Amino acid sequence: MERKNILITGAGIAGPTLAYWLTRSGHKVTLVEKASAPRLGGQNIDISDAAIDIVRLMGIEKEILRHNTTEVGLHIVNKDNQVEAEFPKDAPLSFTSKYEILRGDLADILIQLTRSKVDYRFGDSIESLTQYAEGVEVVFSSKTRQRFDLLIVAEGVSSATRKMIVPDKNPYKYLGVYTSYTTIPRQPHDGKWARWLTAPKGRVLLLRPDNKGTTRASVNYWHDGPPEAHFSASEAVAEVQRKLQGVVWEEDRLMNDIKNDKDIYLGPVSQVRLQSWSKGRCCLLGDAAYCPTPFTGMGTTLAIIGAYVLAGELSRSDNYESAFREYESKLKPFVQKIQKVFPGQFRLVYPQSKAGVFIFNKVLSFFASKPVQKIAQALKKKPSETREFKLPHYQFATATYSYDSRLEQRDHNP
Secondary structure (H helix, E strand, O other), X not given: OOOOEEEEEOXXXXXXXXXXXXXXXXXXXXXXXXXXXXXXXXXXXXXXOHHHHHHHHOOOHHHHHHOEOOOOEEEEEOOOOOEEEEEEOOOOOOOOOOOXXXXXXXXHHHHHHHOOOOEEEEOOOEEEEEEEOOEEEEXXXXXXXXXXXXXXXXXXXXXXXXXXXXXXXXXXXXXXXXXXXXXXXXXXXXXXXXXXXXXXXXXXXXXXEXXXXXXXXXXXXXXXXXXXXXXXXXXXXXXXXXXXXXXXXXXXXXXXXXXXXOOOEEEEEEEXXXXXXXXXXXXXXXXXXXXXXXXHOOHHHHHHHHHHHXXXXXXXXXXXXXXXXXXXXXXHHHHHHHHOOOXXXXXXXXXXXXXXXXXXXXXXXXXXXXXXXXXXXXXXXXXXXXXXXXXXXXXXXXXXXXXXXXXXXXXXXX
16 A cells, blocks of 8 residues: 555544544555634534444543433433423433533544544645645645645634535535533532523523533524524624523523633534546535534534545545545445435524423423333343444554554454
């Protein structure tokens, strides 16, 4: 296999995961990130399906579990904070994963795992690029110019670099919902249960514990019509405060606590759907290529699986075009299944009336009931039988490095 000089953009989850596997194959990897330092904030994410097998291969499963958010389950509550339904973490039907972790913690684990073998460049980004038969020439915002064999874009939903490669006029499928993320001081009554409130006028509030001594809050709401642009921090605060009016549950607290949050985020919930994930020597990965939205709970899983498959196909062939095709061919059916949305699906979760909220809570109470949970337990499959994505086996996965970089030899047959 020919050793390549590869540039990755984006130091979230997909980028460093790809960097890990590419360096295992002997490639030279540069990873550029627009932020001046690793972004260690963010909300809860979790890892599932074949991505669990991949983090085990990488030797970081124990480190991920050590950074667990401490969430023990989800309470569906009403405006008086009374529990309508309870979904413990270990229940057959649950909204909380064993692999619940803050996005920033997982990104940090991946960066530390790869830092000694990858040229990380924070505070820089791609300003322009030109593809040639023999490589990709990149001009960075720092005004440096460099040529690489391949460029992999592992940026977010609104990737600027994607527009330079695949100028799709509208790669987004808007799902009719806006979501906000913020971090607020923890109160004694928060505890270790996540709390979900559904309120009239299509509003959902979610409070979740973290392992930092704070509480992660999300305010989501139904928004008819075309999506608007993302909000600045001050605009986001004002809009979220407007949506909180009349909620009653935790209203005053949230109104006050979000006032000074400069890191608050508010934006439309949209999937990314593209005809092709690559063009020439450039390829898209993770949210930049196929964001499924946070509502699926599968964004991190897809990022990890996609990185593994892309690196694996590049390790099998010196023909990058063939590798890009195989990566897309293997992963796209799984992505499309996850992105499938049924008509009216999200309207059910965001009822407009008090009666709709009442029905929604009763439905969740039914699924949380002991008889239903017992049936779910009886039908529950073994973890090894629940993998929807069949993980390809690549030669570079026959030996793994543990988190402290000691080499472990393992027999692995995904």
